[in-house]
Structure formats: structure tokens, C-alpha cells
Amino acid sequence: MHKKRMAWMLCLVMLLAAFAPLAASAEAVDPLVVTVFIGDPFDQPTSDNKIYKLIEEELGITFEFEFLAGDLDETLGIKIAGEDYADLICGSNSAEKLIDAGAYIDLMEYIDPESTPNLWAHYEPYFKRVQMPDGGFYVMANYGRIYNDPIVNYINGPAFWLQKKVLEWDGYPTITTLDQYFDLIARYAEAHPTTDEGLPTSGFEILCDGWRNFCLLNPVQHLIGHPNDGGVFVHWDDNYRVDVFHNKDYSKTYYQKLNEVFNAGLIEQDTFVQNFDQYIAKLSSGRVLGMFDQYWNFQNATDALVAAQKYEDTYIGLPLVYDESITEHYLDQTIININRGFGISVNCKNPERLVQMFETFLSDRWQTIFHWGIEGEDYYVDENGRYLRTDEQKANADDPIWVNANKAKQLFYNAPKKEGTMDNGNSWDPGLQPEMYFDKMSEYDKNFLTQYGMNTPAEFANPAPPNQPYYAAWQIDLSAYPDILDIGTKLVDIQARDLPQIIMSKPEEFEQKWEAFSATHQAAGQAEYEEFMQGIILEMNERLR
Amino acid sequence: MVSVTERNKPRNNAGARTALRTLLRQRQLMLMSVPMLLYVLLFNYAPLWGWITAFMDYKPSRALFDNPWVGFANFEWLFHQPEFYLAIRNTMAMSAINLVFGTASSIVLALFLNEIRFTPFKRTVQTVTYLPHFLSWVIVVGLAQSMFATDGVVNHALMALHVIQKPAFWLGEGRYFWWLVGVINVWKEVGWNSIIYLAAIASIDPTLYEAASIDGAGRFRKMISVTLPGVRATFFVLLIMNIGHLMEAGFEIQYLMGQNLLVDWSQTIDIYVLKYGITQGRYARATAAGIFKSVVSIVLLYGANRIAKRMDETTLM
Numbered sequence: 001m002h003k004k005r006m007a008w009m010l011c012l013v014m015l016l017a018a019f020a021p022l023a024a025s026a027e028a029v030d031p032l033v034v035t036v037f038i039g040d041p042f043d044q045p046t047s048d049n050k051i052y053k054l055i056e057e058e059l060g061i062t063f064e065f066e067f068l069a070g071d072l073d074e075t076l077g078i079k080i081a082g083e084d085y086a087d088l089i090c091g092s093n094s095a096e097k098l099i100d101a102g103a104y105i106d107l108m109e110y111i112d113p114e115s116t117p118n119l120w121a122h123y124e125p126y127f128k129r130v131q132m133p134d135g136g137f138y139v140m141a142n143y144g145r146i147y148n149d150p151i152v153n154y155i156n157g158p159a160f161w162l163q164k165k166v167l168e169w170d171g172y173p174t175i176t177t178l179d180q181y182f183d184l185i186a187r188y189a190e191a192h193p194t195t196d197e198g199l200p201t202s203g204f205e206i207l208c209d210g211w212r213n214f215c216l217l218n219p220v221q222h223l224i225g226h227p228n229d230g231g232v233f234v235h236w237d238d239n240y241r242v243d244v245f246h247n248k249d250y251s252k253t254y255y256q257k258l259n260e261v262f263n264a265g266l267i268e269q270d271t272f273v274q275n276f277d278q279y280i281a282k283l284s285s286g287r288v289l290g291m292f293d294q295y296w297n298f299q300n301a302t303d304a305l306v307a308a309q310k311y312e313d314t315y316i317g318l319p320l321v322y323d324e325s326i327t328e329h330y331l332d333q334t335i336i337n338i339n340r341g342f343g344i345s346v347n348c349k350n351p352e353r354l355v356q357m358f359e360t361f362l363s364d365r366w367q368t369i370f371h372w373g374i375e376g377e378d379y380y381v382d383e384n385g386r387y388l389r390t391d392e393q394k395a396n397a398d399d400p401i402w403v404n405a406n407k408a409k410q411l412f413y414n415a416p417k418k419e420g421t422m423d424n425g426n427s428w429d430p431g432l433q434p435e436m437y438f439d440k441m442s443e444y445d446k447n448f449l450t451q452y453g454m455n456t457p458a459e460f461a462n463p464a465p466p467n468q469p470y471y472a473a474w475q476i477d478l479s480a481y482p483d484i485l486d487i488g489t490k491l492v493d494i495q496a497r498d499l500p501q502i503i504m505s506k507p508e509e510f511e512q513k514w515e516a517f518s519a520t521h522q523a524a525g526q527a528e529y530e531e532f533m534q535g536i537i538l539e540m541n542e543r544l545r
Numbered sequence: 546m547v548s549v550t551e552r553n554k555p556r557n558n559a560g561a562r563t564a565l566r567t568l569l570r571q572r573q574l575m576l577m578s579v580p581m582l583l584y585v586l587l588f589n590y591a592p593l594w595g596w597i598t599a600f601m602d603y604k605p606s607r608a609l610f611d612n613p614w615v616g617f618a619n620f621e622w623l624f625h626q627p628e629f630y631l632a633i634r635n636t637m638a639m640s641a642i643n644l645v646f647g648t649a650s651s652i653v654l655a656l657f658l659n660e661i662r663f664t665p666f667k668r669t670v671q672t673v674t675y676l677p678h679f680l681s682w683v684i685v686v687g688l689a690q691s692m693f694a695t696d697g698v699v700n701h702a703l704m705a706l707h708v709i710q711k712p713a714f715w716l717g718e719g720r721y722f723w724w725l726v727g728v729i730n731v732w733k734e735v736g737w738n739s740i741i742y743l744a745a746i747a748s749i750d751p752t753l754y755e756a757a758s759i760d761g762a763g764r765f766r767k768m769i770s771v772t773l774p775g776v777r778a779t780f781f782v783l784l785i786m787n788i789g790h791l792m793e794a795g796f797e798i799q800y801l802m803g804q805n806l807l808v809d810w811s812q813t814i815d816i817y818v819l820k821y822g823i824t825q826g827r828y829a830r831a832t833a834a835g836i837f838k839s840v841v842s843i844v845l846l847y848g849a850n851r852i853a854k855r856m857d858e859t860t861l862m
Binding site for chain 2: 071073074077078080081083097100101102208209210213268269270272273278479482485486489493496497498500501504
């Protein structure tokens with residue numbers, strides 16, 4: 001009897017299963033599954049995610065995401081070797097490899113003022129920049145396309161960061177030079193060998209993990225008053241002569257300072273061997289007084305500290321220089337993020353439909369949905385037409401679990417997007433909407449800024465002056481010049497290997513180790529690399545002026 | 546196996562006919578080996594076709610034969626890189642350390658386990674020691690990193706025992722790296738590797754032990770004179786196989802633990818290939834390094850096998 005019932009149940013299930021696809025195909029839009037590879041680690045969205053559901057309802061498109069797990073270059077290398085491309089690929093920091101391998105279709109053939117007006121208006125002013133030397137436009141830049149006025153509330157890029165409690169303890173001093181910075185750290189650490197929770201205080205952290213070793217390698221250019229050009233310093237006043245600056249005398253000053261600070265016990269040696277997760281965990285514990293980093297890189301730690309309401313342990317970015325005679329230049333004007341974002345792969349069966357999808361997504365309605373969410377659910381509009389969020393909506397937006405179910409972060413982060421200000425005056429990015437930024441600030445932070453007579457953390461730095469046409473050198477793609485790329489890889493290897501040793505050396509060994517490093521660095525083809533880069537930058541200035 | 550083929554070596558026409566007859570007689574066996582043969586051909590021999598890219602200026606965006614031939618340029622490049630020699634040194638050194646530590650520790654563990662008469666305890670120890678084998682390297686390295694950190698358990702323990710005066714920087718000093726890898730490998734694999742020796746011990750004829758007892762051998766004597774010679778064949782077979790793998794020191798552990806500042810000690814051939822080959826999109830270079838590795842491995846394997854043969858030991862071929 002029991003068996004018979006089971007058999008009937010099975011039959012029923014089979015029948016239902018057979019008819020299920022019929023039911024689905026009754027929908028108006030053609031369903032399409034788009035495979036997506038993203039060269040950044042993300043969490044998978046929940047299966048009933050609100051925004052992806054809306055996309056499926058209106059456009060019939062669903063996504064199968066594959067996120068980065070492991071090293072990007074290796075993952076891409078293996079994908080390229082096997083021509084194993086998803087429909088949409090975001091190559092993140094190594095998209096040039098995909099372009100070089102012919103993995104992307106040329107979007108110039110799909111974008112025109114008639115059929116894709118939004119995409120055309122979005123990228124047309126930047127075609128000279130986003131087009132590769134062969135004239136192809138392969139990757140739709142994810143960030144840096146500003147509409148109307150940019151909004152700058154805080155330093156998102158590089159700075160020397162310092163816990164607010166340290167400045168508070170010292171009576172809110174103005175810190176502008178490297179020496180003042182480390183002097184304050186030393187005094188605070190001496191007075192507070194442990195945190196309130198009993199954890200040992202760490203004076204200064206230097207993240208050296210993988211590609212994030214810019215925390216070790218990049219500071220010097222800023223200390224001499226230059227914005228972020230990556231691993232090189234470009235002499236704007238000397239025919240754009242290029243320095244791979246790590247073994248120059250003006251770099252020695254910095255690393256000698258770090259050596260001094262290390263020997264004073266303010267840098268823990270484990271900082272040179274910790275990985276990114278350990279670094280974030282350490283910052284999140286509140287026991288790290290300062291570090292050089294870019295804000296987006298350690299934002300997770302800030303979020304954790306804010307969630308724990310340890311506002312005094314969060315960081316303020318200080319644009320430090322060597323001495324008062326140097327004008328700091330930390331904030332730069334937003335540049336279009338060339339080759340970072342989605343491209344459509346040659347394996348994609350219907351590129352037209354995906355281009356049209358991005359065209360639709362660039363409409364103001366969809367941009368608002370991606371940035372802000374659904375009106376009434378995720379934000380509201382007040383009587384003055386300002387977009388705002390209730391406390392609950394704000395809390396939701398900060399909750400990663402809620403975000404996974406209610407935002408299309410995985411897709412939107414790398415999709416073409418509008419930034420700056422909407423035509424109606426609201427900020428595209430909710431995080432930058434001035435009212436919300438202030439509202440969201442804790443009482444502690446408001447008071448902190450009041451002490452300095454400032455309204456936003458960005459006021460610690462000078463407003464961004466106009467960029468040089470070529471800027472920034474870190475965007476320059478060298479994949480077409482393998483020999484130069486080899487030298488570059490080797491130079492960074494030497495820097496990342498030797499600089500930690502130099503910082504950790506005994507003071508009396510410093511000179512000798514520095515000389516040895518400098519010589520090795522020089523011998524690895526430094527001059528050739530510098531000369532080549534100068535040529536490229538001069539050519540770019542000519543082309544983009 | 547060797548003797549079988551010797552006997553059937555065809556010497557003349559008559560011999561060829563005999564061979565054919567043997568073939569026919571063993572047709573079921575032949576048929577059974579076909580899938581294995583196909584597998585090896587398909588997955589181990591067919592990909593060798595790709596070796597030709599090592600002699601090209603290869604780019605995946607071009608059709609295979611549109612790539613210009615460059616002769617041995619990729620090999621020349623490799624052998625002009627001081628880092629490549631360091632990588633070979635590191636690989637061989639870590640392999641050797643792993644081989645010696647790994648073999649010694651698993652034989653000793655197997656010998657000791659075999660002496661335990663209380664079965665529940667024996668089973669427990671065996672399970673506990675081989676469980677780490679199933680942990681992923683990411684977890685093992687994470688554990689090791691916190692244990693060997695400056696304020697980690699190892700430093701605390703060694704300082705409490707007055708072995709060292711101040712904490713050692715285990716994770717940041719090149720000279721410790723190989724040994725650290727050796728120690729962690731032993732921790733992870735000792736139980737697993739001892740299983741095969743335990744199996745070998747179990748197959749020793751018990752009468753040998755009885756005979757030894759009658760001759761007045763004690764427990765320790767029996768271990769030395771009966772058990773150890775009993776695992777000798779297993780030991781040599783494994784040794785030869787491992788020598789063939791000397792060019793592979795593992796990948797994950799060096800990759801996960803080898804921070805930038807340790808690169809001179811931690812970079813193995815595989816990591817080097819990944820960094821200067823695949824990561825930079827230079828597949829030809831990676832292939833060239835792969836060919837080099839394979840050739841060296843084959844030479845080592847045959848060399849070890851020959852030596853073992855000369856010593857009249859059990860051999861692979």
C-alpha cells in the first residue's frame with residue numbers, strides 16, 4: 001500500500017517537472033541566461049534577490065556569476081589558455097590580458113547614437129581614452145564617468161591614516177608632516193601600550209600582501225607632493241622624466257624613517273608576512289594606530305569598527321608630506337577607469353542583447369534602482385525632491401546580508417554607471433548624498449570634525465587640481481611590450497622582497513642594505529623602464545591634450 | 546612483469562608466432578587494459594602536442610601555426626634568469642627535506658603503532674594522525690601561520706622551555722622557510738603515509754616473528770631484524786617514485802606561506818612558472834619550464850631505478 005502511494009507521488013512529481021518549463025516559457029520576454037565572470041571576490045546574491053528578479057521580469061535575463069577565488073592573473077591566465085570565457089567578463093585589474101588575447105568583442109560595432117543613445121552619451125567624450133591602440137573599445141569603464149558636479153566628502157584614495165582617538169588624545173593637533181605623524185604615534189603608543197580591551201597597540205601597519213603591496217611601495221610619491229601615479233614618479237616640470245622612485249634618495253628618507261620607527265618597536269614584524277584578511281582583522285580590532293593605505297582597500301575594517309560603535313578607532317586620512325615647503329596633492333580629479341569593468345566575450349551568443357541590456361541599465365530609472373533601490377522600499381523622496389533614507393533603510397543598506405538579497409551589487413559594481421550629480425540635484429551614489437553623509441555620521445565623528453572646524457573628512461586635503469592629460473601612469477597598459485613588462489615585474493619583486501628587510505634591519509646595517517638594494521634595483525633595467533615610460537607619457541600627452 | 550616479457554621476447558618468425566598466440570590467449574586481459582591505455586593516451590600523451598608552443602612566440606589570440614618559431618629562445622631566457630636557478634634549488638631542497646622527514650617519520654610511526662597491542666588506542670592514534678591529510682592547505686597554512694606567528698604558541702612554548710630567549714620570526718626569515726615546510730608537511734601527511742607501511746608490516750609472515758622469538762630476540766630486536774627488513778621493498782618502491790617527483794615540492798604551501806620578502810627561499814619552479822609565465826600571459830615560457838621539469842624528472846626516475854637495480858633492490862621498471 002505504502003509503496004503504491006509512493007509510486008503515485010513519483011508520477012505526479014515527474015509530471016509536474018515535465019510541465020514546469022512550459023509554464024515558464026509562457027512569459028512575454030525571451031528568457032536568457034548570461035554567464036558572468038567577475039575578477040573580484042563577491043558573495044553570491046540570494047536566489048530571490050529583489051533586483052535580479054526585477055531584471056528577470058522586465059528583460060528576461062538571469063545571471064550565473066562566477067567570482068574570483070584566488071589570484072586574478074592566474075585565473076585569467078588559465079581561462080585564456082583554455083578560451084573558457086563567460087558571456088560577460090570583468091577582468092578587473094588585469095583586463096588587458098583578456099584584450100590582448102582577443103577575448104572581447106569590439107563594442108564600437110555595437111554602440112551608436114541611434115540604437116544606444118545612453119551608452120553613446122556615456123562614453124563618447126572618452127573614446128580617445130577608452131579605445132585601445134587598435135581603435136577597439138572592449139571594456140565599458142565601471143567608474144569615473146561623472147555627470148554634472150562631483151561630490152567629494154571623504155578621501156577614498158591614498159593617505160596616511162590615523163585613528164581618531166589618537167588625535168583626540170593629543171588635543172586635535174594639525175598633522176601635516178611625516179615626522180609629526182610618527183612622533184604622535186610614538187607618544188600615544190607609549191602612553192597606551194594596550195587598548196582598552198587589553199590588546200597590544202600596534203603603531204603602524206604596512207600591508208605587503210600580493211598586489212596590495214602598494215601600501216609598502218606607493219607612499220613616497222605623495223610625500224613629495226605628487227598624486228598617485230602608481231609605481232612611478234613623473235617629473236611634470238622636467239619633460240615628464242620618469243622615476244621608478246623606490247631607490248631614489250627621496251625614498252631613502254621614508255624607508256629610513258620606517259627603519260627608525262621599526263627599531264623603536266612601533267611596527268610589528270608580522271605586518272610583513274600577514275595576508276589581507278589578517279590585516280583587515282587587525283585593523284578591525286582597533287589596536288592599529290595608523291597605516292598608509294587607500295580607503296577602499298580597508299573599508300571593510302572601518303565598517304566593522306562602525307558596526308561595533310568604536311568610532312574613535314576609525315581612521316582619518318592625513319595628506320602628509322616631508323616638510324612644510326611641499327604642497328600636498330593627494331586628492332585627484334576622477335579619471336575614467338579605463339579597461340576596468342565588463343566586456344562582452346567572443347563566446348557570447350547574442351552580444352546585441354547584452355549591449356541593449358546595458359543601454360537600458362544606463363537609463364535614469366535603472367540607474368536609480370541600482371544606486372538607490374526601489375522608491376518607498378529602499379529610500380524615500382522628501383517634499384523638496386531630495387532622496388533620503390529612513391533609519392531602517394540606512395541600516396539595511398549597511399547590512400551585507402540584506403544587500404545580498406536586495407541589491408544587485410555583484411552586477412552593478414562593474415557595470416557602466418552614472419556618478420556625480422543627477423539632473424535633479426541628488427547624488428547618484430547614495431553614500432555621497434550630503435544630507436545622508438552627515439546624518440549617518442556618528443556624534444563622535446561630528447564632534448571630531450567640529451574640533452577641526454571642518455564639515456567633511458575630505459577637507460583635510462586640498463581640493464583636486466586639474467589632471468595632467470596623461471594622468472594616471474598606473475593606467476598605462478604595458479602588455480604590448482613584454483620586455484618592459486618583465487622589467488616592471490622584476491623591479492616590483494625586488495622592491496617587495498628587499499624593502500621589508502631594509503625596514504627590519506638594525507640601524508647600523510641600514511646604509512649597507514640600502515646600497516645593495518639600490519644597486520640590484522638599478523641593475524634590473526630601471527633606466528630602460530624609466531626611459532620607455534617617459535616616451536609613452538609624452539606620446540599620451542600629445543594624443544589626449 | 547619483467548620475467549614475463551623476457552620469456553616472450555620474439556627472436557624469429559617462430560617467436561613472433563608465439564607472441565601472437567600469447568596475445569590471443571590473453572585477449573581478455575588486453576581488452577581490460579584498453580580503457581587505461583586510452584586514458585593515458587588521451588590525457589597524458591595527447592597534451593604533449595602543446596609542447597611545440599615552447600618553441601614559438603606563442604599568443605593565444607593567434608592560430609597555432611601563425612605563431613612565429615623562435616627555436617630555443619624561451620629556454621635560453623629561462624636559463625639566463627638567476628631566479629629560475631633559485632627556484633630549482635628551492636624546489637629540490639624542499640622536496641629532499643620532505644622526502645627524508647616524510648619517509649622517516651612515517652616509518653617510525655608505523656613501527657611504533659605496530660608495537661601497540663591495545664587496539665582501541667592504536668586505532669585512535671592512527672585516525673588522529675591521518676585526519677590532517679584531509680584538511681585543505683589553506684586551513685593548514687592558516688593554522689601554521691597563527692602558531693608560528695611572533696606571539697604564537699610555538700614561540701611561547703620555546704621561550705617557556707628556555708630554548709630561545711626572544712621570539713623568532715619564523716614566518717619572515719628565509720632560512721627557516723624550507724624547514725617550516727618540512728615540519729608542516731610531516732604534521733599533515735605522517736599518518737596518511739604510514740598507512741602503506743602498516744600494510745607492509747601486516748603482510749610480514751608471523752612465523753618470522755615466532756622464529757625470532759625462539760632465537761631469543763626481544764621486542765626491539767624483532768623490530769630491527771624482522772619488521773624493518775619486511776618494509777624494505779615498500780621503502781625502495783616509494784623512494785624511487787618520490788625521486789621521480791623531486792621536481793615537485795608541492796605548490797599550495799609555498800604559494801600560501803611564501804610572502805614577498807621570502808621569495809628567494811620560497812619560490813618553487815611551479816610558482817616561478819606561474820608568475821613569469823602564465824600570469825604575464827607568456828604561455829610559451831611556462832611550457833618551456835614544464836618541459837625542462839619533465840625531462841629532469843624522467844632522468845631522476847631512471848637514475849634512481851638504475852641505482853636500485855644495481856643494489857639488487859625491488860625496482861619499478
